[in-house]
Amino acid sequence: MSMLKSSVGRKLTMAVTGAILVLFILGHVLGNMSIFVGPEGINAYAVHLRDLGPLLWVVRLVMLVVFVLHVWFGIQLTLENRAARPVDYQQKKNLVTTFAAKTMIISGLVLLAFVIYHVLHFTLHVGVDNVDQLAKAYMGEHFDVYTMVVTGFGKAINVLVYVAAMILLFFHVSHGFQSFLQTLGLSNECVQPKYQAVGKFLALVVSIGFISIPVLIMVGIVKL
Ligand code: HEM
Incomplete structure (x- = not known):
């Protein structure tokens, strides 16, 4: 508990939870690619996930705590x-910082709003037509996830x-990755650019x- 109170402990927790969230996102994007196989692809994937039963709820709970x-x-x-530092630095010219680094809190908060919107939309089906x-179309x-995503x-x-x-996700993950290595003491000036x-x-x-999913649906390549 005292570790979670110290700023080093909290930085470390952010690094570890950030890494777990990136693993989740990688799994999610790979799973979502099954939409390109057609309705059988993503629907079968969703059925496999639900077949996990109580284990799915354990994973959901762990992910919620991590998030x-x-x-x-x-x-x-x-x-x-x-x-x-209530008063900002007068001269910031020499600080090596990027747009992604400066906007971490903003991109993070917008992603929080996005995840709430997204879970309400695709998991709880708020605002989904028909x-x-x-419910039993597959x-x-x-539940017919394919039709829901394509009509959505x-x-x-x-x-x-x-x-x-997803553009904000790009900035957040790109800076988060090197921030993770820095917090774990694995980075230095020499390897940082790499x-x-x-x-x-x-x-x-x-x-x-x-991004490929909504875009390919919008241009009609992935369709009902
Ligand atoms: C185009 C982009 C995305 C698509 C098409 C998509 C699609 C989906 C679908 C269809 C579900 C519901 C799965 C089901 O109920 O069987 C879902 C759940 C979810 N997605 Fe996404 N997703 C996208 C991006 C993201 C991103 C960027 C994040 C995180 C930053 C994310 C986080 C989640 C979470 C937390 C859930 C709830 C998982 C659960 O029900 O246990 N998604 N997504």
Whole structure:
């Protein structure tokens, strides 16, 4: 408990929870790629996930704790840093910092709002048309995730929200990756540019993977 109170302990917790969230995102983007196989792809994937039964709920609970810790400490540490330096530096020219680094709290908070919106939308089916019809539309007994996603991205506003959130995800993950290595003491001036490039690449792959879904639906390549 005292470790969670110290700022080093909280930084470490942010690094570890951030890494777990990136693993979740990688798994999620890979799983989502099954939509390109067609309705059988993503629907079968969703059925396999639900077949995990109680284990799925354990994973969901662990992920919720991980997510809450990451967001909570992120906000706390940002507020503490600001309180420790109420007046901004007069000269910032020599500080090596990037747009992604400077906007971590903003991209993080917008991603929090996005995840709430996204879970309400695709997991709890808030605002999804014809939910009753979709409930047993896959093989006569399963929820039709494919039709839900394709019709969902038939609305321009949803495409806009998702693409904007994925661009912020790119910035958040690209800086988060090197921040993780720095907190664990694995980075130095010499290797930092290399880690920066790896972080950008990882974030680009994930964001492009996610963005490809609404975009290919919007242009009609993935359709009902
Ligand atoms: C185009 C991008 C995305 C698509 C098409 C998508 C699709 C989906 C779908 C269909 C579900 C519901 C699965 C089911 O109920 O069987 C889901 C759940 C979820 N997604 Fe996404 N997702 C996207 C991006 C993201 C991103 C970027 C994040 C995190 C930052 C995320 C986090 C989640 C979470 C936390 C859940 C709830 C998992 C659960 O029900 O246990 N998603 N997503």
